Amino acid sequence: MDGYAKRVRLPAPPYHFVTRVTALEGTTGEFKPATITTEYDVPEDAWYAVDGGVPPAVTVEAGQCDLLLVSYLGIDFRNKGERVYRLLDSTLVFRGDLPRTGQTLRYDISIDRFVHQGDTTLFFFSYKCYADGELILELHDACAGFFSRQELDTPLGVVMTEKEKAARAALPKGYFKPLAYTAKNHLTRADLDLLAQGRPGDVFGPDHAQDPGINPALRLPDDRLRMVDDVVIDRKGGPRGLGKLVATKRLSPDAWYFTCHFPDDHVLAGSLVAEGAVQLLQIYLLHQGMHLTLPDARFQCVTDTPIEVQVRGQITQAHEEIRYEVEVMELTLLPRATVIADILIYLGDKPVIRMKNLGLQVREKNGTPYRPEAGGVPRFLGRRNRSGEPAMINELHLAHAAKGLLDMAMGPEFEVYRDSRAPYIPNGDFQFVDRVMSLKGTRGDLSPGAEMVTEYDSPPDAWYYEQNSHPHMPNAVYMESSLQAAIFLGYYLGATLKNPEEQYSIRNLDGRATLVKDIDLRGKTVRHHSKLLMTSAVQGAVLQNFSYELSADGEVFYTGESLFGYFSAAALANQVGLDNGRYVPTWIETEQPDPARVRRVELPADAPAFTDPTGGHLHLPGDKFALVDHVDLVADGGRHGHGYLHGRRAVRPDEWYFDCHFHRDPVMPGSLGVEAVLQALRLFVLEQDLADGIEQPRFAMATDVEMAWKYRGQILRDDKELFFDVHVKEIRREGDRLLVIADADLWKPGLRIYELTDVAVEVRSAQA
Template sequence: MSHTDLDFVGEPFDALALTDPAPSGPHPVPAALNVSLAGPVSDAGTAGLRAVVRELRTTAARAHEQAIRAHAALQRKALLNGGTARIERAPVPVTSEARFKPLARTAVGALDATALAALAVGDIAGVFGTQYRQDGANPDIRTSGTLLTSVTGMSLHGGPYGRGRLAARAVGAIDRDVVVDAVVQAAEVFALYLGLHLCFADATLVRGIPWLPAEPVRVEFDQELSAEHKAVDLVVDVSAVDLVPRPFLRVDAELLVGGVAVGRVAGVTVAVCEKPGVSIGPEHGGKPARWLGRLGRFGDRAMLGEFHLAQLCRGDHGIALGPEFAHYSSIKSTRPPDRGLLLVDRIMDMTGERGILSRGSHRTEYDSPADSWYYEETANASMPNCVHMESSLQAALILGYFLGPTLSASDAAVSLRNLGGTATVLREVDLRDKTIVQDSDLLSTSPVPGATLQTFAYTACVDGEPFYSGETLFGYFSDAAMANQTGLDAGRHVPTWWDAQRSRPATRTIDIVARRADPAARLVSRGHLALLDAVQVVDGGGEFGLGYLRAVQPIDPEHWVFTRHFRYDPVIPGSFGVEAVVHAMQEWLLDSGLGDDLRDPGFVLPVGLPFTWKYRGQFLPTDGQYVLEVHIKSVEHRPGRVRAVGDASMWKPGLRIYELTDIAVELREEGARPW
């Protein structure tokens, strides 16, 4: 066996990005203040904010110690893993949630010589379709040659790593250099297929990633190739793909002659890099000097795109939002959730000026492909409630953060928390393969000691019609403020209804783990949305005498959600707490038999019923467990439908921190008349 090393290819950077603790350099110490996560959304005016401040000032220091323990656990994990970046020689197969989301999609799955020749002269949209258009931008994006004579298949999630696979044939005088060049061209084709070039307006495809240390390409042959080998088939598997620090993918390839493996090429990296001097992000003040190259789903020029949101999650905040934010890149600061939990794709336009925090608005887009992880794993007939909440709240918070509420004390570590809101589903719609367009409006910004509060209103549309709307309140909290939390009840321990009974009533248990273990079981959440193991039921119990649900769920500090929400600041998303309550109610509704007369039913979000949530704390990796309870308050039937409504609370150890009003689930037959 022979080996060849070629030193021109970069290596994707990991560096324990999701578990590495924030740098511990000195920061100005915020003024000490007793502050909690608080504030009703419905009182967006001065009186409501005064009430928020009063509630903020009632609290004591419990969560700070828990946050320190959580960070210490993550630091220990980083040290056990070596504490430094390591190159993965055998990448772990990606889960459905962590799959790379392409910037464009096409029905084209194979390419002939004519199509490959078109890619070599830069006609990307002519080959793959209109989603790849750029209005004349990127004149020099093209593949580097025509060593490939055909591409016989392309799969977004194929291959042993689940990151993509391409099968191609190369014909000609075959030697080591030519084989590597052919693999490079195959990687370039797949990069264009993913739409990586759509991040920039004036870029080129390059080998390696200039910002990262170079790693050699490894070539192995089981037999020497000769002039008799007129054709080599390539099976090219993507081992890494990301938008940070620049859009890139890394591939390994197997070489076959006559269906027999004759060699391998590993570590070929191709990146999309801007030309020298070309701007790729906003200027000071947040607005780009010129269009950055991304079009929205409907052909309008986007202000910022997927590349900038990826930078905001795990990269350079200066590239994402402008140079004023650059220093936030490596410290605990405001970030959206990452990877499959990032549910905003593009900022299309914005009104408002950075530093003026009284008003502002923007329009965002989010593409919701039918193969998204949450459609595969939800019990719902369409998008689960947590994704409705997350996508709408993320769009709103990005608007508020962009305008600069934290820049006046830019060296201080800040934690962003949602404090509450009310949202209403306006119409039932299947969101698979739809683009959600959201208009978000900043209603007010109110600095209070140790925190800044912002209220928003938002409306989400699909196919030009609204389907979801709401209001919400966010807070930016200093470390001193985060150290002082006493939950919903001013630090008092308020027991669950079940614990408060003199004689605890008998319960029956719905075993969700057992249901989930049955591959034929319907209407049960699985995988990344497996949030509950069991539900205890008191038939006829609860505050309304219609049924009481209780669940005690262990918190796994290694749970996937802590790596997504947020970097340097891991907490369970509030929407996932709400989703756990939804799952408890769904399981109860099925178990109760109330929908047994429905034909082939599915769960949907109830239309026309405002749902209100209130958060006064956070679930940390070290909290051990959470407890939830639901009081069923009504059950109503309509033709082909049954709806259950309840009030709910959630506890971390010793504190009630979530309160949910009019949370509802609905089971309906396909084609049933609207509620």
């Protein structure tokens, strides 16, 4: 065998990761199923370790003795030095944490079958990897073969089928709000060196920085194992709009990664190529600020998710560089900060390696604090806000409060809800609280006076700016951000803990709020100061009243007060609306105005936004704010004779807001009912040309008008429709300011359930 020019060889140091063979079953000369068991003692001072952690490349590569086994079976006697080993396909599934230095890794490797096609031999194998006896990794459906130089010189490359292309094009768009924003989207070797030193704040900006000693493991490996040199990031790129990274690795023909793999057949190890992809996911998690969620965490591979690997070309010393294209398929904080991506690796314009479903998480080390402790007040969990103030709990915990484990959000007392339905705050596009900064109060004490300070970072590219009728924060977000912050105070104190067996739903009942000042909040941090005013337990419900104020840069801009209730299923089932179960007809039903007075305006969901016909800046919101199908307008109608609008909206079970509000308890947000009314009022302004004479008019939130609301029912998935009345009661013109104030009511089939007082829209000059 040693006389052949090419032989099956294990990698040489420093990429040799087998210490001993402890078992082998197979017969030389018989290409039949066979097994080998190997062990690798991870050195305490391993050159590749990061804070004592073993990277994925080494964890995967240490199962390299399929090579030894196939050599023992005598494959070189068949190949006669004319063919070399190449891996084609495999599926990896991580089952546990990545290994640590000082552990022993055991690999139970099986060759399951051989296929001979002329002079070409393929074999199929698998392995299980155990770290100190604990299963942490499985390799399934791996296929490798032995190929001639001619076959390897004409690679097919990775071919994507038409079905795969169609599935990719049909992927739904997503959105993720970074925990910290950065303008740094092109990383050089110098930047990567800083990330290897654990200095993300020096790369991405001060909002990404953490205190000295925090998260020493959240860094790239040093230059020796680094498999990327230049990275370009587009956080809204890729088929899902969740991010795309393009990176290159410049190759040196005499570098260690060629000369050791293999000693007489130099080719870049697939595990090292995969390590480059892992490093790009590490970079993206840091870029998105995911490291800010925990005080002492590691990068860990996502468990129990098959990673599919396809290799259709070799990377040799003749190649000068490889290019990575990483498309992010999932980006989430649940159950921990996680990114999952598909990756293509190119030689020139040809993709030669594909990886699907590669996932990486930021997860706390064993024994590290990661959630509030008993009583709800945790040790410092690593997150500071933009001003450097330590957060009590952060985005990770609020994500769990919206759609995860409530004990992760609020502490061990809430473990009682792991097996039952409990209230959640809104999630996804409708979650408007990010962090809890401070709490004045004691869990279990629901007496008046408790206070909580929370924050919400309003992103400059938020959907509600892009889809609103003017790029300022819409009323629904003002309402929801303040209400979510207030209710979290009462919930965090334990409003439901006295009756953990009761499956409560949370509903807003009454409220009043005033926009003190209309300011541009794009890119700013909204700070909520909530105060508990009252708690009252009644049969089947717990009622709580709060006051709140919202500020930005120290300036208060929104104030209010609101009453909430936690209701049992029985209490919700007995809702009678605002009129004790009677149906109160709408104004247009009662008055039956002459049809000639009624103008119907259709607002189909697929139509472009309704635009000011004079060419001004006035238009109706669209997309998620397209909440009205049609409006019947009576210019001199309504209770006050100043104008009347009757609007309708078909309610579909798959409306976007049901999944956001609330998890496992879907209901239309009352604030979106208010938005529907506001949309009708804006339409009234347009139809009646009330903004005539205002230079470059734009819609705005009405300031210094206290709106009050009363909710006594809910719109559910199966309610089919909602309809509402708007009664204009004042049209006020003050120079270049127009104010339209109305009262409104909203119905579900058979019941009037919302009552709004002094709901208002404003028109101002764009110059104001």
